[in-house]
Amino acid sequence: MIDTVLPTYNRAPLAFVKGEGTWLTDEQGRRFLDLGAGIGVNALGHAHPALVETLGAQAQALWHVSNLYRIPQQQALADALVDKTFADTVFFTNSGTEAAELAVKMARKFWHDKGQPERGNIIAFHGAFHGRSAAGIAAAGSEKMTRGFAPLLPGFTHLPFDDLDAVQQAVTDQTAAIIVEPIQGEGGIRPASDTFLQGLRTLCDETGTLLILDEVQCGMGRTGRLFAHEWAGITPDIMMVAKGIGGGFPLGAVLATERAASGMTSGTHGSTYGGNPLGCAVGLKVMEIIADDTFLAEVNRKAGLLRQRLEGLVAEHPEVFDSVRGQGLMLGLKCKRANTDLVQAGYDEHVLTVPAADNVVRLLPPLTITDDEILTATAALDAAAKRLETSA
Numbered sequence: 001m002i003d004t005v006l007p008t009y010n011r012a013p014l015a016f017v018k019g020e021g022t023w024l025t026d027e028q029g030r031r032f033l034d035l036g037a038g039i040g041v042n043a044l045g046h047a048h049p050a051l052v053e054t055l056g057a058q059a060q061a062l063w064h065v066s067n068l069y070r071i072p073q074q075q076a077l078a079d080a081l082v083d084k085t086f087a088d089t090v091f092f093t094n095s096g097t098e099a100a101e102l103a104v105k106m107a108r109k110f111w112h113d114k115g116q117p118e119r120g121n122i123i124a125f126h127g128a129f130h131g132r133s134a135a136g137i138a139a140a141g142s143e144k145m146t147r148g149f150a151p152l153l154p155g156f157t158h159l160p161f162d163d164l165d166a167v168q169q170a171v172t173d174q175t176a177a178i179i180v181e182p183i184q185g186e187g188g189i190r191p192a193s194d195t196f197l198q199g200l201r202t203l204c205d206e207t208g209t210l211l212i213l214d215e216v217q218c219g220m221g222r223t224g225r226l227f228a229h230e231w232a233g234i235t236p237d238i239m240m241v242a243k244g245i246g247g248g249f250p251l252g253a254v255l256a257t258e259r260a261a262s263g264m265t266s267g268t269h270g271s272t273y274g275g276n277p278l279g280c281a282v283g284l285k286v287m288e289i290i291a292d293d294t295f296l297a298e299v300n301r302k303a304g305l306l307r308q309r310l311e312g313l314v315a316e317h318p319e320v321f322d323s324v325r326g327q328g329l330m331l332g333l334k335c336k337r338a339n340t341d342l343v344q345a346g347y348d349e350h351v352l353t354v355p356a357a358d359n360v361v362r363l364l365p366p367l368t369i370t371d372d373e374i375l376t377a378t379a380a381l382d383a384a385a386k387r388l389e390t391s392a
């Protein structure tokens with residue numbers, strides 16, 4: 001008989017009942033160090049006091065009113081995002097894949113309104129992940145994501161990641177936009193080179209093509225900058241944000257320049273829940289904490305410590321690990337043994353990590369992780385690696 005919960009997830013036999021900072025407690029009272037953070041969602045850890053207080057206060061006052069009315073929390077969060085980024089305007093969603101939907105609609109509407117409706121094609125990259133909606137899976141394009149779901153949303157071209165020549169040859173007068181993750185998350189913590197991102201920006205400037213960055217996983221301080229593209233010194237025309245922005249409350253956003261957003265006039269898009277007072281109140285508090293130079297400097301310092309420890313693990317266990325990659329607190333351990341075996345051995349050592357493609361184990365700890373927790377976590381990963389060595 002089918003599970004009453006649709007069986008689309010491959011779940012570990014763990015159920016957590018409480019979270020505090022970087023720690024989770026399961027039903028049996030066992031404590032786990034959480035280096036997955038809900039796949040980069042709990043950017044400020046679990047039950048951050050300022051977020052608990054903000055959510056509680058907003059819950060007492062008002063949960064939902066509909067976008068038929070002005071929502072001051074939404075306005076405040078949009079102002080904060082615009083203040084700290086390239087963007088002139090923001091639309092709020094509840095998730096990353098809804099942000100992908102709008103990014104695609106926005107790019108196509110832009111060219112439609114310019115009198116070039118045929119300019120609707122979007123270039124995307126192998127290994128990409130943009131969520132599970134119709135636009136999201138069509139944008140990713142992989143067999144794994146799309147098999148069985150045809151007919152797919154048309155108008156996507158897929159090219160090798162980080163290959164500027166391929167993009168230069170593929171951009172035509174039918175190309176509306178290029179969509180790319182500055183660091184591929186699900187794809188295995190694969191960073192795009194600065195020269196690739198800079199080359200895309202130049203190409204887009206020359207051709208008018210819109211550059212869409214998917215910073216759902218790598219944004220919101222994850223890499224040690226507020227947004228990952230800042231490392232390459234470029235800005236997008238459209239950017240997707242979600243995961244960390246709500247600190248655990250479902251929240252996403254599309255940020256855009258005035259030019260890119262020019263087609264999205266009244267009535268062209270909407271969302272029932274998107275930008276509700278609860279999500280936006282929490283998001284504003286998350287922004288206040290993360291969009292701060294001192295906070296981000298700490299992320300970079302701790303990232304240095306974690307990376308150094310992980311390099312040590314690679315040197316210590318050359319049969320288990322191949323290398324470390326990524327930026328900030330978005331790190332991947334490329335494995336020589338099955339990544340899922342390492343994740344499992346981590347469970348046995350009470351440390352949570354997340355598998356990704358390309359046989360990588362992802363580490364996306366809360367940005368608030370302490371030095372002590374980094375040492376404890378990497379000691380647990382060391383013990384996990386030893387488990388694999390002795391079971392070989």
Ligand SMILES: *Cc1c(COP(=O)(O)O)cnc(C)c1O
Pocket residue numbers: 094095096097098129130131132181185186214215216217218242243
């Ligand atoms: C998680 C993710 C998404 C999808 O976000 P959902 O909230 O699961 O819809 C899109 N893009 C990237 C890069 C992601 O990591």
